[in-house]
């Protein structure tokens with residue numbers, strides 16, 4: 001199993017669960033210290049967790065790092081049964097990476113595109129491969145502006161968020177076309193989760209998240225319970241969930257052509 005963003009929040013809850021269950025887990029994240037602490041805690045109960053865990057340090061908002069992660073996984077793994085995409089760093093404002101990409105688009109979409117397409121050979125080697133992409137489903141079908149994927153014009157947090165969420169649904173169309181038996185799930189929690197809420201956000205958003213999280217939020221462990229059930233019994237094809245509730249997928253001719261258009265535009269931009 002490979003988990004991006006597996007050092008904190010829901011990704012870490014999944015890493016703990018699957019290490020405890022005896023699986024081999026590779027975590028991608030920025031903080032080796034958090035990973036070491038997670039593995040040390042699991043190893044207290046089961047010392048074999050140490051040998052079954054790997055960490056790849058990477059800044060997934062950088063295309064070069066995402067490509068390096070793919071190369072490393074291709075070199076050291078025979079197959080991937082489950083890929084969880086849960087790296088998250090919320091930016092309320094538009095920022096540009098050192099490579100010139102809009103930072104939220106780079107982290108929440110480009111890195112996922114590179115991991116999903118680049119790791120296809122390892123996912124194909126699994127009997128029942130599954131990808132859980134924690135991009136909350138349900139964005140409008142026209143949320144992607146193909147002429148302005150990196151929201152250079154009229155950036156708002158809302159617009160950028162909707163665009164990457166819709167793009168991650170389209171990525172599922174490309175992935176299930178390419179990888180036989182793949183289950184591709186876009187998933188969001190049913191309600192707020194008391195995670196690390198990593199990001200560069202204003203005090204308003206931070207305080208709201210902290211207060212609401214304490215009052216109404218659920219623990220990362222409780223939030224990922226439905227994800228574990230999906231990963232353990234994957235059904236080939238695409239699906240979308242909020243918590244444990246399956247949502248209808250959008251249909252129509254436009255979806256397939258939008259997915260192809262997205263892939264073409266992204267490849268040009270990389």
Ligand SMILES: NC(=O)c1ccc[n+]([C@@H]2O[C@H](COP(=O)([O-])OP(=O)(O)OC[C@H]3O[C@@H](n4cnc5c(N)ncnc54)[C@H](OP(=O)(O)O)[C@@H]3O)[C@@H](O)[C@H]2O)c1
Pocket residue numbers: 004005006007008009010011028029030031032034058059060061085086087088089107134135136188189191192193194195196197198220
């Ligand atoms: N929390 C919620 O209520 C909520 C609601 C809806 C959707 N979601 C989605 O659920 C997923 C998980 O969210 P969460 O709140 O559980 O996460 P979180 O606690 O904020 O943790 C974020 C994780 O992403 C990693 N990360 C951040 N920037 C990175 C980068 N540039 N490169 C590589 N790794 C990076 C962090 O690694 P380090 O700590 O090592 O830096 C950490 O492991 C996200 O996709 C989020 O959008 C969450």
